[in-house]
Structure formats: C-alpha cells, structure tokens
Amino acid sequence: MNxxxxxxxxxxxxxxxxxxxxxxxxxxxxxxxxxxxxxxKVESDPNLPEFIITARGNGYFFPRIVESxxx
Numbered sequence: 825m826n827x828x829x830x831x832x833x834x835x836x837x838x839x840x841x842x843x844x845x846x847x848x849x850x851x852x853x854x855x856x857x858x859x860x861x862x863x864x865k866v867e868s869d870p871n872l873p874e875f876i877i878t879a880r881g882n883g884y885f886f887p888r889i890v891e892s893x894x895x
Contacts, residue, residue: 825886833883859884 834852838844859878863870877885 828886829888831879831882831885
C-alpha cells in the first residue's frame with residue numbers, strides 16, 4: 825500500500841514476498857493463484873476488483889487512494 829499506483833511484476837512480487845531469485849525457468853503464474861485467493865478475501869466482488877488491480881501483461885497494483893477533504 826505504500827507504493828499505491830505502482831505496478832509490480834509477478835517476478836518482483838516473487839522476489840519481494842518469497843525471496844525467490846528469478847531465473848530463466850521461474851514460473852511466475854503462482855502469483856496469479858495467490859492474487860486470486862487474496863481477492864476472494866478482500867474484494868466484495870472478486871470478478872470486479874477494486875483493491876488489487878491487474879495491469880494486463882505487466883503485473884498487479886493497488887490503485888491510488890485519494891483522501892477527500894472534509895469541512
């Protein structure tokens with residue numbers, strides 16, 4: 825959440841969360857499964873995600889949170 829708006833590739837997610845070192849044969853699709861499971865837990869409709877967004881062909885990101893000013 826500290827980097828909302830920034831797209832993280834599947835390989836970056838594997839490296840940051842699991843400490844895996846990417847190589848030629850690294851299967852990054854495991855990230856898709858974990859993202860899917862997270863969406864089931866945090867999204868009101870996992871098929872129309874609001875919190876964990878897919879950047880097709882690039883990875884995933886959290887949308888920027890804009891705080892509204894209240895009077």
